Amino acid sequence: MKINYLKPIIGIFVLLFVISCKVEPQPIEYGKDQCSFCKMNIVDKTHAAQYVTNKGKQFKFDSIECMINDLSNKNEGDMAMLLVANYGKPGEMIAAKTATYLISKKIKSPMGANLSAFSSKSKAEEFKQQYGGENYTWITLKQKLSDK
Amino acid sequence: MRFKIFFFLFFSILTSTAKQIEVCNSCNIKTITEAIKISVAGDTILVKKGVYKEQNIIIDKSISLIGEKGAIIDGENEGGILIFETDNFTIKGIKIINVGLSYTIDYAAIRVVKAENFIIEDCILEGVFFGILIEKSKRGIIRNNKISSDRKNEASSGNGIHIWSGSEMEIYNNELFGLRDGLYFEFVKKSKIYKNVSHDNIRYGLHFMFSNHNIYHHNEFRNNGAGVAVMFSKFITMYNNTFKLNWGSASYGLLLKEIYDAEIYNNLFEENTIGINGEGCTRINYTNNTFLRNGWAVKIAGACYANIFEKNDFMHNSLDLAYNSKVNDNKFENNYWSEYTGYDLNNDGIGDIPYRPVKLFSYIVNKTPEALVLLRSLFVDIINFSEKVSPVFTPDNLMDKNPIMKRIND
Numbered sequence: 390m391k392i393n394y395l396k397p398i399i400g401i402f403v404l405l406f407v408i409s410c411k412v413e414p415q416p417i418e419y420g421k422d423q424c425s426f427c428k429m430n431i432v433d434k435t436h437a438a439q440y441v442t443n444k445g446k447q448f449k450f451d452s453i454e455c456m457i458n459d460l461s462n463k464n465e466g467d468m469a470m471l472l473v474a475n476y477g478k479p480g481e482m483i484a485a486k487t488a489t490y491l492i493s494k495k496i497k498s499p500m501g502a503n504l505s506a507f508s509s510k511s512k513a514e515e516f517k518q519q520y521g522g523e524n525y526t527w528i529t530l531k532q533k534l535s536d537k
Numbered sequence: 538m539r540f541k542i543f544f545f546l547f548f549s550i551l552t553s554t555a556k557q558i559e560v561c562n563s564c565n566i567k568t569i570t571e572a573i574k575i576s577v578a579g580d581t582i583l584v585k586k587g588v589y590k591e592q593n594i595i596i597d598k599s600i601s602l603i604g605e606k607g608a609i610i611d612g613e614n615e616g617g618i619l620i621f622e623t624d625n626f627t628i629k630g631i632k633i634i635n636v637g638l639s640y641t642i643d644y645a646a647i648r649v650v651k652a653e654n655f656i657i658e659d660c661i662l663e664g665v666f667f668g669i670l671i672e673k674s675k676r677g678i679i680r681n682n683k684i685s686s687d688r689k690n691e692a693s694s695g696n697g698i699h700i701w702s703g704s705e706m707e708i709y710n711n712e713l714f715g716l717r718d719g720l721y722f723e724f725v726k727k728s729k730i731y732k733n734v735s736h737d738n739i740r741y742g743l744h745f746m747f748s749n750h751n752i753y754h755h756n757e758f759r760n761n762g763a764g765v766a767v768m769f770s771k772f773i774t775m776y777n778n779t780f781k782l783n784w785g786s787a788s789y790g791l792l793l794k795e796i797y798d799a800e801i802y803n804n805l806f807e808e809n810t811i812g813i814n815g816e817g818c819t820r821i822n823y824t825n826n827t828f829l830r831n832g833w834a835v836k837i838a839g840a841c842y843a844n845i846f847e848k849n850d851f852m853h854n855s856l857d858l859a860y861n862s863k864v865n866d867n868k869f870e871n872n873y874w875s876e877y878t879g880y881d882l883n884n885d886g887i888g889d890i891p892y893r894p895v896k897l898f899s900y901i902v903n904k905t906p907e908a909l910v911l912l913r914s915l916f917v918d919i920i921n922f923s924e925k926v927s928p929v930f931t932p933d934n935l936m937d938k939n940p941i942m943k944r945i946n947d
Contacts, residue, residue, distance in 0.1 A: 420739040420762065421785070428792060428814065430740045430762040432694075432717050435640050479640040496641075497701075501747065501769075 412445045412469045414482065424451040426459040427500060434479040436498045436505060441470040453490070454502035457534050476505035477512050486527045489513035493522025502534070561585035569602075569610070570594050584608040584631060592616045592637075597623050604631035604660075612636050614664075617644040624653045632661040638688070643695065645670035646684075649677065657682065667695035668716065671703055679708045686715040694739060696721040704728065714738060719761070722748045731755050738762065741792075745770045754778060758790075764809065766792040773799045781807040790831070793818040801826060811836050812854070815844070824848055827946050833859050833899075842866045850944050851875060851894070855912060858894040861903050865932040869894065873941050881942050892940040895931045897924035 417439060422431045431437050431451040438456040439449040450456040453473050460468075471485035476496070488506040491513050498504050503522075507513035513524050525533060558580060560572045569591055572582045578599040586607035592615050596602070602619075609632045612618045616637040619628070633646040645667035647657060652674045660682045662668045668684035671677060679698060688694040697713035699721045700706060706728040712735075713719035719735030720743045722728065730753040735742035742758030743765045745751065752774045758764035764780035766789075767773055773796065780790035790809035793799075795817040802824040806812035812831040815821075816838040827850040828834035834854040835846075844867040851857045851874045871887075879888040898917045901908050911917050924930060 423786070427768070427794060428789075428816065429766065429768075432740050476641075 412441055412443065414439055414441050414470055414472055415447050417449050417482075422449050424449065424455055426450055426455040429499065433474075433499050435474055435476050437474040437482075438485070439472050439482070440468045440485075442467050443469045445469075452499040452502070453485075453504050453506055454498065454500045454534060456485075457531055460531075461535060473506040475508050476516070477507055481508075483508050488527065490525040490527070490530045491516055491520075491522050492525065492533075493517070493520040495520035495522070504530075555579040555581065557581045557583055559583045559585060560589075562587045573598070573600070576600050592618055593620065594618065595620045595622060596626065599623050599625040601627040601629070602631065603627075603629045606630070608632065609634060612646070614638065617642075617648055618646050620648045620650065621652055621655070622650050625655065626652070627656045628658075628660065629656070630659045632663070633665070634663045636662075636665040636667070638666050638694075643667050643670055643699075645695070645699075648672075649674050652677065656680075665695065665697075665716075667699055668697040668713070669699070670695075671698075671700045671706070673702045674700075674706075675703060676705045677703070677707070679706070679711065681710045683712045684716065685713070688715070696744075697735070697738075699723075700725050700728075709733060713742075718742075718744045719758075720744065722746065722751065724748060726750050729753070733757075734759070736760050741766045744768075745773060749773075757781075758783070760784075761788075763789040763792050765790075766794070767796050767799070768792075768794040769796070771797045771799075775799065775801050776803045779805045779807070780809060780812070781805070783809040785810060789814045793821070796821070800824075805829065806831055806834070814838070815841050817841065819843055821845075822847070825945060826850070828852060828854055828857075830854065832856065835859070837861075837867065844868070845870070847871055848941075848945055849873070850946055852944070856896060856899045856902070859899045859903055860895050860932075860935065863932055865935040867935075869935070869937040871939050871941055872937050873944050874937065877940050877942075879940065886942050888940040888942055891936040891938045893925065893928060893931055893936045895935055896921045897930055900930050 417437050420432055425448045429451045436452045438453045472482040473485045473488055475481040475483045489510045490506050492504050494503055496505050558572045560566050566572045573596055581601040584604045586605050588609045588611055590611045592612050612635045614635045614637050618633050636646050637644045646662040646665045647669045649671045653676055655677045657679045658681050662684045665686050684697040686694050694717045696718040697716040702724040704726040708730045709732045711733045714737045716738045718741045719738045723746045725748040728751050732755045734757045736759040738761045740762045742761040745767045747769050749771045754776045757779045760782045764783045783790055788810045790806040791813045793815040797819050799821045804826045807829045810832045812828045812834045814836045817840040819842045821844045823846045825848050829852045831854045833856045834851050836859040838861055846869045849872045853875050874892050877892045879890040897920050
């Protein structure tokens with residue numbers, strides 16, 4: 390009889406131990422998760438972003454501009470992972486630092502910066518040809534957004 | 538009598554110049570596209586009962602498109618359906634189903650581009666991606682429509698009525714559900730939204746972004762991700778709305794972010810996780826609202842200045858107010874608090890001792906949300922009592938000096 394009570398408790402502890410210490414991105418639950426910066430529900434698979442701190446804490450954002458605004462008050466060195474949604478492949482997350490960015494008035498993003506990310510430079514170039522705008526790297530993008 | 542003759546002549550001239558084109562499966566004209574091709578400005582196209590499988594119908598003439606009962610346009614999930622690129626048009630009584638889905642193109646059942654003076658009424662839009670998408674338009678009326686979608690699990694659904702850049706729009710008596718945002722206003726000015734019901738949407742019932750000088754009243758927002766979000770907007774008036782059952786960890790009745798000079802009065806906030814969540818909102822007057830059985834009635838984060846809470850009813854909320862700053866620049870005056878345990882010896886209807894709406898426990902929850910499991914425990918009662926007796930954490934001017942003893946909206 391005693392064992393029956395113990396089992397779920399042990400289970401919970403094992404579960405807590407396993408899930409609490411991983412420095413890995415948790416998938417974004419679209420429609421349920423909330424942007425850490427602007428408090429909006431995250432629904433847009435083409436513009437979401439997230440980072441994970443070295444301690445494994447998850448931060449999710451509805452747009453790339455929200456993540457950059459949030460990072461401006463924080464130390465980027467504390468982050469184990471920075472991810473942005475790949476505009477070319479909705480739902481896929483790619484590394485923020487190696488992505489190529491496009492700011493184009495034709496592609497609207499949730500918080501008004503008209504900013505999207507692409508996995509490769511050629512892909513971003515392709516969308517730039519089609520929609521117009523300007524390409525950025527992670528470094529130049531942060532400069533551009535902090536200038537405002 | 539003269540007038541009557543004049544009107545008779547006037548209308549007979551009008552009807553003789555403008556013709557009516559009928560569309561049906563057994564008529565000469567079998568598709569709507571064809572009817573539009575042969576029509577001229579001022580004509581009426583009457584769509585008879587039947588299913589029309591058409592997409593991307595571009596309408597660039599000022600016509601009236603009227604549907605008979607049972608007239609259905611089926612987009613077969615392939616793309617957008619009606620695209621109006623003209624002024625002075627009317628669309629009435631058409632049912633549109635199965636709009637295509639895309640991550641990169643905003644397909645809509647009815648799309649309006651650069652138009653003025655138009656009416657969209659009595660339409661039923663089902664299984665839409667975007668319902669009504671309006672770009673750069675003025676003076677439109679959207680009324681009595683029913684817009685819905687069933688892409689519940691897929692967050693890649695569109696908005697019900699989405700207005701991007703517009704002014705003087707009037708939107709009333711619509712029902713919107715199962716969408717991303719029921720109504721979305723982006724760069725919209727001087728518009729009115731009233732008597733709409735927006736429920737069961739994934740994100741917001743109503744969403745303002747960079748939109749100034751708008752009014753919404755007598756709407757109901759029920760069971761959405763969050764009832765209404767007002768962001769980066771100025772001079773918004775909100776009254777007589779109902780915000781209810783917006784439950785969930787990221788749910789609010791009303792989410793305010795970076796807004797200035799708003800009026801919020803006569804609203805009902807019932808059973809929301811957070812009634813009003815304010816961040817960066819300044820010069821807002823909250824008057825005569827009822828907060829009933831919410832988790833938090835009001836949650837104020839940083840940078841909220843010169844807000845006035847006057848004559849509101851705070852009824853049976855788990856926590857009346859959460860506050861995360863040490864300074865208080867907001868005024869609480871003459872509110873009714875169901876938690877108030879003071880007395881009124883001189884019988885003037887105003888409590889003799891001030892009420893402090895922030896409890897110590899709400900500070901603890903702000904710091905560690907998991908502590909919420911302790912709510913309603915004896916421990917929490919004790920720490921709340923200790924804070925009541927000698928306040929340490931609450932900014933000392935954060936209190937209602939004259940709480941009233943009776944409900945206002947009884």
